[in-house]
Amino acid sequence: MDYQKFLDDQAAELRRTVGGGLAINALSGGVDSSVVTALGHRALGGQLKTIFVDNDLMREGEPAYVHRIFSDMGIPIEVIDARREFLATLAGKTDPEEKRCAITETFYKTVFGRVVRESGARFLLHGTILTDIEETVAGIKRQHNILAQLGIDPQQAYGYQVLEPLKTLRKDGVREVARLLGLPTEITRRIPFPGPALATRIVGEVTPERLATVRAATAIVEEELADTGAFQYLAVLLNDRATGIRDGKREFGQIIVVRSIESSDARTAAVTELPWATLHRLSERITRIPGINRCLYDLTPKPPATVEYV
Ligand code: XMP
Secondary structure, X not given: OOHHHHHHHHHHHHHHHHOOOXXXXXXXXXXHHHHHHHHHHHHHHHHEEEEEEEOOOOOOOHHHHHHHHHXXXXXXXXEEEOHHHHHHHHOXXXXXXXXXXXXXXXXXXXXXXXXXXXXXXXXXXXXXXXXXXXXXXXXXXXXXXXXXXXXXXXXHHHOOEEEOOOOOOOHHHHHHHHHHOOOOHHHHOOOXXXXXXXXXXXXXXXXXXXXXXXXXXXXXXXXXXXXXXXXXXXXXXXXXXXXXXXXXXXXXXXXEEEEEEEOOOOOOEEEOOOOHHHHHHHHHHHOXXXXXXXXXXXXOOEOOOOOOOO
C-alpha cells in the first residue's frame, strides 16, 4: 500500500468534508488517536481543536506526558477534567459491557456533547481502525469508538458527525502513517492502549482505590517489559481475593495478572515467553503494592482469550 498517497487522500478528504467548519478530536496518547491528531492538524490546522479528556482511567502521568509530546510538535492540546463524571458513572457497575457502555455514553454524550456545543464543532475525528470495526460487528466486543456500525447515528444521538480517516487500516498500517507524519518514535512505537483505558483492566467495580492499584502495577509492567519488543503488555486487577502472609500475619489480598503478547494486529496473539528472571522481578515488585499478595502470568493466547479482560 502507498501510505503517502493514503495520507494525502485522507487529508484532502478531511478538508473537503469539514469545509469552513470546526472539527474536534480527542487524543488518548495511543498510536491511533495520535495519528488522527497529527493528520487532522496537517489537514485542518486551526480548524481542528484537540482535547485530552482526563477521565481518571489513564496511566500514571499520562495527561502531562501527552500534553508535552504534542506541544513539542506545535500542536495545542486542551486538557479537560472529567474525572468526577467518569468515576460517578462507573460506580457500582461490574458487568463488562455495562462498564464499556457507561464510558461510551460519558465520553461521547456528556463530555464531548458539552465541548461540541460550547465550541460549535460539527465534526468529530476519531481513530477507529479496521480491527475495531471487525470485532464489534462480529459481536466479540463493543469497542467504545464504534457507533455507526452499531446503528447509532451520532448526528442524531449526540449532535455531531464522526469522521474516521483510519478505518481502512490495521495497526501496522497506522504505524507506517505515523512515521510519515513525523510523530516521535516514543509515540509510534508505543504499545497499544485501549480507549476505555484502565477500566478494561479492572475486573469488577472501578473505584479510585482499585484504579490506583492497577495504575501502579501498570507502571511496573511497562517499565520492566519496555525492552522486550513485545506487541503489548499490561496489568489486570482481578475481582477475587486470595489468602497470603505479610509481616507474619494472614492477609486476604488482591491479585494482579500480568499479560504480555506477541501479535501484528491484535486479532490473534501468542503469549510472550518472558525470561524467568523478568517474571520473578515483576512478581517481586508487584506484590510490594499495598494490598496485592499474588501476581500471576497469563498463559492464554488469543483466541480463546481476548487481550483485555473487560
Ligand atoms: P481485545 O481485548 O479485543 O483487544 O483482544 C484487541 C486490541 O484492541 C485494544 N482494545 C481497544 N482499543 N478501544 C480501543 O481503542 C477499545 O474499546 C478497545 N478494547 C480493546 C486492545 O488493547 C488490544 O490491543
